[in-house]
Amino acid sequence: MSLRKYIAQRNQMATLFGRPTIDPKNLTAEVKLELAKQVLCDLSPENLCCDGELRGAKLRAKAAMLNAAKADLEALGQPVEWDVLYPRETL
Numbered sequence: 634m635s636l637r638k639y640i641a642q643r644n645q646m647a648t649l650f651g652r653p654t655i656d657p658k659n660l661t662a663e664v665k666l667e668l669a670k671q672v673l674c675d676l677s678p679e680n681l682c683c684d685g686e687l688r689g690a691k692l693r694a695k696a697a698m699l700n701a702a703k704a705d706l707e708a709l710g711q712p713v714e715w716d717v718l719y720p721r722e723t724l
Contacts, residue, residue, distance in 0.1 A: 635701030636668075636709075643671065665711035672703050672713055 637657050644654040655664055674680060676699050682692055703713045 635698050636705035638698060639672070639702035640668070643668075660709065662711075665706060665709060666717065668702075669706055669711050669713040669717045672699060672706065673715070673717060675699055676703070 640655050640657045646652075647654045655668070660668075676696075681696060681699070682688065687695065706713050
């Protein structure tokens with residue numbers, strides 16, 4: 634499950650900076666929404682290719698992992714789309 638891999642990577646960074654970690658076994662609606670926002674952010678072109686520093690096979694592997702994590706979140710009932718970041722009510 635790529636979502637577990639994504640959460641593990643996020644938890645490594647959170648631990649490094651002293652932030653709270655995510656329990657992959659206890660994904661509340663709030664946590665799933667936050668993960669959806671983070672996945673969308675990580676899929677943006679600038680973040681996906683690390684401002685042009687990541688290319689080739691590593692870029693494709695990163696994109697595949699993020700898209701699989703996105704699919705896993707959607708399978709759990711959490712939509713992962715731009716409306717998550719920018720709800721229509723705020724526009």
